[in-house]
Amino acid sequence: MTDVREDRAHEETSGDAARWVIDSWTMTRREFARWARNPAGVLLALFFPVMMLVMFALFLGGSMTVAGGGDYTEFLVPGLLVLTMAFGLEGTMTAITRDLGRGVLDRFRSLPMAPTAVLVGRGVADLLESVAALLIVLAVGFALGWRWHGTLSAALGAVGLLLLLRAAMLACGIWLGLVVGRPELVMAVQILVWPVAFTSSAFASPESMPGWLGAVAEWNPMSATATAVRDLFGNPGVAGTSWAAEHALFLAVLWPVLLLVVACPMAAGRFRSLSR
Structure with a gap:
């Protein structure tokens, strides 16, 4: 009897996991369909980082200096890649608030589906859009003179x-x-996102900033990722000797993991508590 109960519990757990995957993929496809109906919004989101890259590389790059005399475009591209990942925050928020205001999320919650599949579907779709944005920025950066000088495994790590x-x-x-x-x-x-982005090492080295601002920039989570990505690509980086600059790879993993550990349960809990 005990074995039968354990088998049934295992089947239910496996069934729940399979339903969660199917429901999450269904919600991801819903986001793809929304992109097809409104391609202008997607294209605008992809065009914005390209515009930033061209503006800073061509218009301001001639007056910018890099520690050690490196090429500014090679310094800039990893920083723009980091900002491309950060600036998608408001797009996700807009989509969530739109569905919430129209009652779409309440209708999904009333269906026999995995509770968090809506959130997972949105996240997966945005990650796929981010891959496209990365490829486009890298292609434009390559056209402007950016190159990576490390190994393929290091580039994939970046x-x-x-x-x-x-x-x-x-x-x-x-x-x-x-x-x-x-x-x-x-x-x-x-x-609020913009000050955090610009008080990082995305566009300039913290050594070129006032002392207090440079310290803030060195500990900025975006700076950690930018510095680590530059190191992995073999591009010019910051010349700081602080603990944050010397352990950028560790912080580039630690900061996002901490945010995920905090934000994911809070988002799931908030979603479950809607309309209660």
Whole structure:
């Protein structure tokens, strides 16, 4: 009798896992269908980092210096890749708040489906969009003179760090979208993202900043990823000797993992508590 109960429990667990995967993929396909109906929004999101890269590389690059005399475009491209991963936060928030305001999330919660499949589907779709954005920025950077000088495994590790940061930002965006609840409040959060992005080493080395601002930039999670990605690509990086600069790879993993550990349960809990 005990063996029969254990077999049934195993079957139910396996069935729940399979349903979760199927429901999550269904929600991912829903996001693809939404992209097909509104390609302009997707194209605009992909065009924005390209515009930033061209503007800084061509218009401002001639006046920028890099520690050790390296090429500024090679310094800039990894930083823009990091910002590309961070700037998707508001897009995720807008989509979540739109579904929340229209009652779409409440309808999904009333269906016999895995509770968090809606959030997972949104996250997977955004990650796939991020891969496309990475490829486009890398292609434009290559056209502007950027090159990677490391091994293929190191380059893949850099891409992995970028997608890890993106996953952490998506988790935060989903949770914040569920908290703010209205699309018009997304702008307030977006305004806060910009100072964090620009107080990093994405565009300039912390050594070129005032002392207190340079210290803030060195401990910025985006700086850790930017420095680690530059090292893995073999591009010019910062010349700092602080603990944060010397352990950038460790921090590039630690910061996103901490954000995921905190944001994922909070987003799932907030989603389950809707309309209670």
